[in-house]
Amino acid sequence: PQSLARYIAAKGSVCVDGISLTVNAVEGADFELNIVPHTLVETTMGEFRPGRRFNLEVDIIARYLERLLLGDAAGSEPQGVTWELLQRCGFGPGTE
Incomplete structure (x- = not known):
């Protein structure tokens, strides 16, 4: 589904x-x-047929990274490394 696409990356993993x-x-x-x-x-993959429904799990690391960088759904502030934190510490454009 489109909602999971952002968690799928080449050389990453999925679980079917x-x-x-x-x-x-x-x-x-x-x-x-x-x-x-x-x-x-x-x-059981040899038994799969076109049109069959299945459970799809995405890479847990991608989900953790999203939560770390964007915060959780409850609206809490992002934790960990953010662009703002990097700029405050002297990294990024205009901080040479």
Whole structure:
């Protein structure tokens, strides 16, 4: 879904029905996976058919980074490193 696209990055990972896979490429909300024969045999993935619904989990690190940089949904202030913090510490444009 479009709402998860921002959490999917090339060389990152996704989990499809509990099967962890590496993302090869991303374009917009679409992403590509390579599935090796061993994965098809040793998991339920070999039984997947077009149109089947499945559970998709995205990279937890991407979700943590978003929360760290943007704050949580409750409206709390962002924690950790922000652009404002970097500028106050002498980093960024105009702080040479």
